[in-house]
Amino acid sequence: MATEVTSDQNAGPVGEINKYDFHTETQAVFRARKGLDREVVEQISEMKGEPDWMREFRLKALEIFESKPMPKWGGKIDIDFQDIYYYLKPTEKQGHSWDEVPQEIKETFDKLGIPEAERKFLAGVKAQFESEVIYGSLKEELGEKGVIFTDTDTAVREHGDLLREYFGTIIPPSDNKFAALNSAVWSGGSFIYVPPGVHIDFPLQAYFRINAERMGQFERTLIIVDEGASVHYVEGCTAPMYSTESLHSAVVEIICKAGSRCRYTTIQNWANNIYNLVTKRAVAYRDATMEWVDGNLGSRLTMKYPAVYMMEPGARGEILSIAFAGAGQHQDAGAKLVHCAPHTTGQITSKSISKDGGRSSYRGLVRVERGAHHAKCNVVCDALILDPHSRSDTYPYIEVAEQDVAIGHEASVSRIGEEQMFYLTSRGLTESEASTMIVNGFIEPLVRELPMEYAVEMNRLIQLQMEGSVG
Amino acid sequence: MTDTLTIRNLHVSVEDKPILHGVDLEIRRGETHALMGPNGSGKSTLGLAIMGHPKYVVTEGEILLNGENIVEWSPDERARRGLFYAFQRPIAIPGVKMADFLRHAVTNVRHPERREGEELLPMREFRKELKEKMGQLHMDLEFARRYVNDGFSGGEMKRAEILQLAMLQPKFAVLDETDSGLDADAVRLASESIARIGRQKMGLLIITHHDKLLEHNPPQFTHVMLGGRIVETGGPELAIELHRHGYGRIREKYPEADAENRAMQQVEAGA
Numbered sequence: 001m002a003t004e005v006t007s008d009q010n011a012g013p014v015g016e017i018n019k020y021d022f023h024t025e026t027q028a029v030f031r032a033r034k035g036l037d038r039e040v041v042e043q044i045s046e047m048k049g050e051p052d053w054m055r056e057f058r059l060k061a062l063e064i065f066e067s068k069p070m071p072k073w074g075g076k077i078d079i080d081f082q083d084i085y086y087y088l089k090p091t092e093k094q095g096h097s098w099d100e101v102p103q104e105i106k107e108t109f110d111k112l113g114i115p116e117a118e119r120k121f122l123a124g125v126k127a128q129f130e131s132e133v134i135y136g137s138l139k140e141e142l143g144e145k146g147v148i149f150t151d152t153d154t155a156v157r158e159h160g161d162l163l164r165e166y167f168g169t170i171i172p173p174s175d176n177k178f179a180a181l182n183s184a185v186w187s188g189g190s191f192i193y194v195p196p197g198v199h200i201d202f203p204l205q206a207y208f209r210i211n212a213e214r215m216g217q218f219e220r221t222l223i224i225v226d227e228g229a230s231v232h233y234v235e236g237c238t239a240p241m242y243s244t245e246s247l248h249s250a251v252v253e254i255i256c257k258a259g260s261r262c263r264y265t266t267i268q269n270w271a272n273n274i275y276n277l278v279t280k281r282a283v284a285y286r287d288a289t290m291e292w293v294d295g296n297l298g299s300r301l302t303m304k305y306p307a308v309y310m311m312e313p314g315a316r317g318e319i320l321s322i323a324f325a326g327a328g329q330h331q332d333a334g335a336k337l338v339h340c341a342p343h344t345t346g347q348i349t350s351k352s353i354s355k356d357g358g359r360s361s362y363r364g365l366v367r368v369e370r371g372a373h374h375a376k377c378n379v380v381c382d383a384l385i386l387d388p389h390s391r392s393d394t395y396p397y398i399e400v401a402e403q404d405v406a407i408g409h410e411a412s413v414s415r416i417g418e419e420q421m422f423y424l425t426s427r428g429l430t431e432s433e434a435s436t437m438i439v440n441g442f443i444e445p446l447v448r449e450l451p452m453e454y455a456v457e458m459n460r461l462i463q464l465q466m467e468g469s470v471g
Numbered sequence: 472m473t474d475t476l477t478i479r480n481l482h483v484s485v486e487d488k489p490i491l492h493g494v495d496l497e498i499r500r501g502e503t504h505a506l507m508g509p510n511g512s513g514k515s516t517l518g519l520a521i522m523g524h525p526k527y528v529v530t531e532g533e534i535l536l537n538g539e540n541i542v543e544w545s546p547d548e549r550a551r552r553g554l555f556y557a558f559q560r561p562i563a564i565p566g567v568k569m570a571d572f573l574r575h576a577v578t579n580v581r582h583p584e585r586r587e588g589e590e591l592l593p594m595r596e597f598r599k600e601l602k603e604k605m606g607q608l609h610m611d612l613e614f615a616r617r618y619v620n621d622g623f624s625g626g627e628m629k630r631a632e633i634l635q636l637a638m639l640q641p642k643f644a645v646l647d648e649t650d651s652g653l654d655a656d657a658v659r660l661a662s663e664s665i666a667r668i669g670r671q672k673m674g675l676l677i678i679t680h681h682d683k684l685l686e687h688n689p690p691q692f693t694h695v696m697l698g699g700r701i702v703e704t705g706g707p708e709l710a711i712e713l714h715r716h717g718y719g720r721i722r723e724k725y726p727e728a729d730a731e732n733r734a735m736q737q738v739e740a741g742a
């Protein structure tokens with residue numbers, strides 16, 4: 001089997017440097033050759049030393065991927081799947097403490113300005129760098145409580161039985177073309193198990209980052225919150241900018257057992273050339289609550305619709321999403337709530353901002369299955385358009401197979417008001433300060449839900465977007 | 472030299488509709504002027520044009536600050552040079568906290584040379600001052616955490632405008648019906664606020680239909696606007712006369728301006 005060992009793949013020239021546009025030399029230990037076929041998939045599985053069942057899972061997923069057509073809706077996808085590296089492993093071993101993390105990778109984090117947010121919860125942080133979790137450490141107390149928080153590759157080796165019981169059950173490879181792709185070539189991501197009744201009262205965090213040109217990143221996250229337990233998982237991400245297309249296609253599966261609670265917060269700020277095609281889905285059982293908080297900035301095209309399936313009475317699903325589309329960007333984001341049982345409650349709140357010709361779409365589905373009487377669901381989506389070149393669309397789908405339900409839907413599209421601008425500027429704010437303030441105010445109800453450092457980070461990212469210095 | 476705001480032959484249109492037809496007015500720092508007149512006569516239009524609202528287009532004439540024509544200046548430049556307009560109808564900015572907005576505004580106005588992205592006033596210093604001034608206006612501190620004018624009652628909005636006046640300490644301020652919606656106590660507090668800034672430090676143009684605010688801030692001059700013109704200027708006694716007897720005498724004396732005023736109001740009613 002051909003194993004290409006390289007160390008020079010990052011040697012290419014780097015364009016103009018700005019805050020989010022830099023490149024750290026990384027000594028890759030191994031990368032699979034470009035392109036995708038059985039051999040590459042087998043190679044990935046072998047490099048990871050995976051059990052047979054996982055190799056079979058990957059190969060089957062590859063077949064499904066090859067047989068499925070590209071989605072016909074959403075945004076324009078222009079990807080040559082044979083022109084992508086599917087696996088890249090940057091260091092030989094995993095670091096377990098900050099000291100063990102290689103200097104150049106620390107520098108990357110420093111440049112991203114992450115550490116302020118990160119150091120605080122250092123013990124709970126996992127970071128992903130070029131397909132592989134290279135650093136992670138787990139708070140001792142979590143270990144004592146029986147909480148598992150590790151990268152998914154390790155989980156396959158060390159918690160194989162637990163993982164296998166749920167892996168691919170919420171989002172099977174057949175779900176969609178990109179879920180199939182991820183299932184075939186996945187690498188990294190987080191695996192979390194919270195035992196019954198355990199509450200984790202600080203957010204578990206992970207940082208994701210794509211660093212190699214033409215390199216897809218296919219992390220795979222699985223979270224199991226056992227009965228009566230609770231967890232808040234946070235991922236943030238800032239990618240450098242390159243001219244060639246990059247693909248990010250993650251799969252996130254979450255199981256909220258009876259009476260449990262899970263919140264999954266994402267802030268993604270991808271480089272302008274990245275396709276961000278992510279499948280996120282959770283199931284919530286009796287009286288469990290699942291909340292997705294999803295902030296999407298940057299990328300060439302994002303297609304992401306976090307979903308909650310409410311399986312038993314009393315289950316709750318809540319989805320908050322913020323999308324910011326700047327020049328050359330299309331955010332096709334939304335949400336999906338499926339009421340499969342009576343007395344289930346859902347809420348979707350979506351805020352989108354379009355600027356400089358950017359396009360944001362809300363695409364949402366609310367489905368009430370037969371028998372799910374007394375389902376309650378409310379959808380609010382607000383769009384803010386900053387200039388006449390920009391665009392916003394709403395595609396709300398509602399399918400109800402039951403009589404006694406309460407479904408609400410409100411949508412609003414507004415342009416930044418002249419009166420608001422005048423009010424603020426007449427008090428001494430410049431036009432750009434005023435519009436940034438109005439935009440931050442527009443998303444405030446969602447930003448308020450973020451942990452403090454992320455709220456600060458979100459406002460800072462919005463400001464950079466407004467100044468046009470990102471993208 | 473005393474700072475002077477001079478309005479000279481000002482013509483203003485809104486959406487190509489002429490509203491002001493040649494207004495002349497001169498205010499020196501330290502003077503208080505009352506601007507009165509029936510609804511729709513153009514008082515707010517004058518205030519908004521002075522502050523540079525983009526919809527209120529100056530088609531002729533000048534607005535001079537110490538002899539310099541400011542008609543081309545953006546609203547924020549005007550604010551930084553010491554102009555202030557207290558809105559008749561303040562605008563809500565959902566999601567933006569009063570304190571954050573004010574800290575930004577105060578920083579820019581006090582440091583006109585500040586460039587975007589540079590440091591704001593130190594938080595503690597700002598907080599201390601804000602707390603003090605809110606206390607003087609009997610405003611609850613919680614107020615600073617609310618979103619700008621969002622869900623405020625009429626009285627709360629007007630208090631918030633006075634608070635901004637007190638924080639920004641402009642050279643010239645137009646108070647557009649700031650006393651409407653305020654009870655007698657609140658008007659007294661507002662007047663104390665103005666006194667604290669120092670009436671001699673501000674040129675005030677007070678637009679009002681009531682007499683309380685003027686009682687606390689006796690004007691040296693009273694101007695009456697009708698049909699987009701200042702038709703009469705007098706001393707404090709003119710304000711008292713208009714409060715007692717209304718605009719009947721003025722309307723009779725200036726039938727053309729009166730007709731203009733009625734015509735504008737009809738357009739408004741029809742719109």
Ligand SMILES: Nc1ncnc2c1ncn2[C@@H]1O[C@H](COP(=O)(O)OP(=O)(O)O)[C@@H](O)[C@H]1O
Nearest residue numbers: 485490509510511512513514515516735736739
């Ligand atoms: N933004 C606007 N759009 C359309 N018409 C306006 C606007 N502002 C003022 N006007 C018109 O200008 C005239 C004067 O209004 P205004 O200045 O508000 O009067 P006042 O403050 O004296 O009551 C009115 O006929 C009003 O309809």
Ligand SMILES: [Mg+2]
Nearest residue numbers: 514515516559
């Ligand atoms: Mg008015």
